Amino acid sequence: MMAVFELKPIGVVHSQFKSREEIANSNKDENVGTIEISSDYANGLDDIDGFSHIIIICWMHKSTYHSLKVRPIYHPEKLRGIFATRHPDRPNPIAITVLELLERKENILKVKGIDLLDGTPVLDIKPYTRRDRKDNAEFGWLSEKKYP
Amino acid sequence: MMAVFELKPIGVVHSQFKSREEIANSNKDENVGTIEISSDYANGLDDIDGFSHIIIICWMHKSTYHSLKVRPIYHPEKLRGIFATRHPDRPNPIAITVLELLERKENILKVKGIDLLDGTPVLDIKPYTRRDRKDNAEFGWLSEKKYP
Numbered sequence: 227m228m229a230v231f232e233l234k235p236i237g238v239v240h241s242q243f244k245s246r247e248e249i250a251n252s253n254k255d256e257n258v259g260t261i262e263i264s265s266d267y268a269n270g271l272d273d274i275d276g277f278s279h280i281i282i283i284c285w286m287h288k289s290t291y292h293s294l295k296v297r298p299i300y301h302p303e304k305l306r307g308i309f310a311t312r313h314p315d316r317p318n319p320i321a322i323t324v325l326e327l328l329e330r331k332e333n334i335l336k337v338k339g340i341d342l343l344d345g346t347p348v349l350d351i352k353p354y355t356r357r358d359r360k361d362n363a364e365f366g367w368l369s370e371k372k373y374p
Numbered sequence: 375m376m377a378v379f380e381l382k383p384i385g386v387v388h389s390q391f392k393s394r395e396e397i398a399n400s401n402k403d404e405n406v407g408t409i410e411i412s413s414d415y416a417n418g419l420d421d422i423d424g425f426s427h428i429i430i431i432c433w434m435h436k437s438t439y440h441s442l443k444v445r446p447i448y449h450p451e452k453l454r455g456i457f458a459t460r461h462p463d464r465p466n467p468i469a470i471t472v473l474e475l476l477e478r479k480e481n482i483l484k485v486k487g488i489d490l491l492d493g494t495p496v497l498d499i500k501p502y503t504r505r506d507r508k509d510n511a512e513f514g515w516l517s518e519k520k521y522p
Contacts, residue, residue, distance in 0.1 A: 229495065231381040231433050233466045254505075263457075267465065270442035272455030276514030283468055285379050294418035307420030309411075309499040317415065318381045318497045320431055322470060324506055347377065349466045351457040354511055355522035357402075358472055361509075363502055366424030374503035 235347035237263035237333075239284065241340050246288075246314070249341050250299055258328070259340035261348055268333035271351070279354035280327045280335070285347040289319030300373040310366065312374075321346070324354055383495035385411035385481075387432065389488050394436075394462070397489050398447055406476070407488035409496055416481035419499070427502035428475050428483070433495040437467030448521040458514065460522075469494070472502055 241259035243249045261282060263271060274280065295305040296313040308316055325337040335351070368374050389407035391397045409430060411419060422428065443453040444461045456464055473485040483499070516522050 229383060231383075231495070231497075233379040233381060233468075235377060235379075236465050267442060267457075270456040270465075271458070272443070273458035273515050274455060276512065276517070277458065278510070278512040279508045281470060283466075283470070294415060295420070307422060308418040309415075310419070310421035310425070310501050312500055312503065316498060317384055317418075318431075320381075320468070320498050322429060322431070322500065324508060347379070349379075350464060350468050352460055352470065353458050353514060353516065354508060355460065355513060355516055357522045359507055359509070359511060360427045360472060360502060361507070362426070363507060364424065364426040365503060366501060367421050368501065368503055369424070374505045 233285065233349055235285065235349065236267045237261055237348035239342045239344065239346040239348060241342055241344045243343050246299070254341045255339050257340045258336065258338050261335040261337060263333045263348070265333050271330055271333065271335070274327065274353065275330055277327055277353045279324050281352040281354055282323050282325055282348060283350040283352070284321040284342055285349055286314045286319035286321050287347055288343060289314045289316065291315050291317055291319065301371055306367065381433065381497055383433065383497065384415045385409055385496035387490045387492065387494040387496060389490055389492045391491050394447070402489045403487050405488045406484065406486050409483040409485060411481045411496070413481050419478055419481065419483070422475065422501065423478055425475055425501045427472050429500040429502055430471050430473055430496060431498040432469040432490055433497055434462045434467040434469050435495060436491060437462045437464065439463050439465055439467065449519055454515065
């Protein structure tokens with residue numbers, strides 16, 4: 227497991243957020259922003275209309291990995307294993323977020339529910355499918371918490 | 375957007391699958407496999423017990439990106455924009471799959487629903503939270519299809 231894999235950005239996030247604190251203090255479900263895909267990749271967005279939700283995969287460019295145990299941003303009372311949290315400071319700083327797709331115009335996706343910093347590089351877009359929706363999921367240490 | 379980002383594997387998938395065809399011909403919801411996390415990262419799995427589902431992020435090492443338009447594996451009748459499909463041959467070959475967590479023992483996760491090739495490098499593990507479950511989702515060109 228000595229390999230190193232290389233990624234290239236395919237686009238960039240435009241949001242109102244300049245800091246993690248601004249994201250934390252917002253109503254994340256309501257935030258509208260845009261995902262700008264490089265024009266080289268725009269044709270890859272064809273057929274995305276009609277999906278109410280899309281998965282945005284990003285490179286968290288402000289992430290700094292420091293420890294396998296972190297204090298979750300909304301629930302800092304206890305250290306948790308990093309892989310049992312969505313904390314951004316991870317060994318590989320990949321973000322996944324499911325956003326509502328409001329509109330696609332050529333290489334621009336207008337989305338709702340954004341919780342990403344302005345300027346975040348985008349790595350991939352995937353449609354949200356039935357296999358991503360788990361109706362009977364249980365949420366471990368997060369079950370009793372208001373904010374996931 | 376000239377940057378290149380580097381990832382390192384944190385673990386590896388053990389599954390029964392040696393080819394994409396074997397995955398396609400299986401009942402994906404029932405397949406049991408394991409995710410082996412490098413012992414260096416094992417403590418990062420603490421607190422993951424209790425989550426019924428986890429998100430596995432992988433590097434699709436057999437992926438070969440060739441085009442922004444692809445024929446989906448289960449629905450090859452029409453070319454679709456790559457970002458409106460889950461086809462593995464993508465600009466950045468990152469896989470996301472939501473699996474049922476059956477058991478964690480130290481650095482080994484036993485999972486159900488696996489649809490990943492044996493030997494696939496693992497990049498990240500995240501808990502599946504309420505924000506990942508979209509009850510009123512619509513599935514675009516996939517809505518009429520049996521297999522997402």
